[in-house]
Amino acid sequence: MVSQRGEGETTTTPAEAADKERARAIPEAAVARLAVYLRVLSGMAESGVTAVSSEELSQAAGVNAAKLRKDLSYIGSYGTRGVGYDVEVLVSHIERILGLTRNHSVAVVGIGNLGHALANYGGFPGRGFPVTALFDVDADLVGIPVGGIPVNHIDEITAICLEREVSIGVIATPPPAAQSVCDRLVSAGVQCILNFAPVVLQVPDNVEVRKVDLAVEMQILSFHVARRADEAASVSVGNNGLGVDGMVIRP
Amino acid sequence: MVSQRGEGETTTTPAEAADKERARAIPEAAVARLAVYLRVLSGMAESGVTAVSSEELSQAAGVNAAKLRKDLSYIGSYGTRGVGYDVEVLVSHIERILGLTRNHSVAVVGIGNLGHALANYGGFPGRGFPVTALFDVDADLVGIPVGGIPVNHIDEITAICLEREVSIGVIATPPPAAQSVCDRLVSAGVQCILNFAPVVLQVPDNVEVRKVDLAVEMQILSFHVARRADEAASVSVGNNGLGVDGMVIRP
């Protein structure tokens, strides 16, 4: 939509220019939360809710109310004191800041277990991320449609990514293939990569990589179990009976 | 150096007690990285590498060398100055800190696109996370084995989780079902939950939740694309030629 990102302050509206400058200053952590607020707000809008206070929204998003207000303040002052926020207004401003005013075409590479799930998932197109290309090295898969999109051979990746203006590449290949797939995506001009393979990817500075590592997530959970078990042990043994139920006594 | 506050020394060995006390102090961010180091180190061990310096390991893990050393220092001093770290030793210490010395049984709830992929994935059991139970509400799925494990009906979740000592529950149901599934997992004694459904789960304090939200990941990538585009525009037009290549000029 709009935002023909023209030049500096001469042709853009003051509001747009202000947004651009602000975008640079938004903390990474706040960006992630803004995406969550957006989802919650979208849900509210669908339910017919038109206004919301920082307290309500923060509850629904599972964060501290002050943090929520600060996060929203990064994108501008669109609330009304004494009242709250207009849901629609907030949605459109967050969408603008997150760059969701245009679609981002997605390519999935590696159509195995995970690739199939991603290709079949209906949740992305509706949120502005249409999956427009699938790639695999396996000749048996090439040509077969998955989730409505036919699989192409990995060797066609450059041509097809350029043609379909892919802006996000998703890597769902086995670990050994990930770096080479990544390199090919990068040389096809893809600047955003979401990596499911448990390997550290090397990319140029102008490419943004985010990784999803399920084994790491589970290990973090495991750490917390262990920590909790230790704490419980300390309380019951170390404090020698002073601690009742699970409460930690010492500060 | 070693942190007081411990009285646990009476029943545990000093080394164990020291670990337990340290575990409490490890920053969350460092825990996530330790899991990455562990994966890299395991790969090195398999390749026959026996020793590694902080510089090498940090390269392989994609982090700053000083940060890596600090992370490792949280779990103790197991390096040799002038030489580096023994791979095996480091692996075993990280595993101990992360609580990986025992297996953590995993249950997957919601055997749809994503649930199938998870159940079929061979990478978890090898890392100490055997998938031991699958649940779905769909009668057509119940009884059918996926990845070698038969699917059970969701109503059996409490009994089976207790019986198989499930410690991690993975939620891969549609969003509306997620909270109720979560509640059932919690009442079955599961204290760790990995949630793929795009909803904020409410849980008691003694339960740890981690979420994987792919739409949020993509939106973060989208934000960076937009920011980059804006910067490019500012530099080429706003600064009126003063900025060459991608460098940001104004602070």
Added chain:
DNA sequence: TACCGCTTGTGAACGCATGCACAAAGTCGG
């Protein structure tokens, strides 16, 4: 219009995490 109560937006303080820089501590060659 003037007041009241409510909610936002933000300055300021705090706490956590990162990265630097270097002393301490070890190896290895001679």
Added chain:
DNA sequence: CCGACTTTGTGCATGCGTTCACAAGCGGTA
């Protein structure tokens, strides 16, 4: 046995992110 070289472990400064607390601002009410 010594001295040069290498690499760890960490004190310290810096920057980022979170939280508190409250003035400013707005709608409603009399």
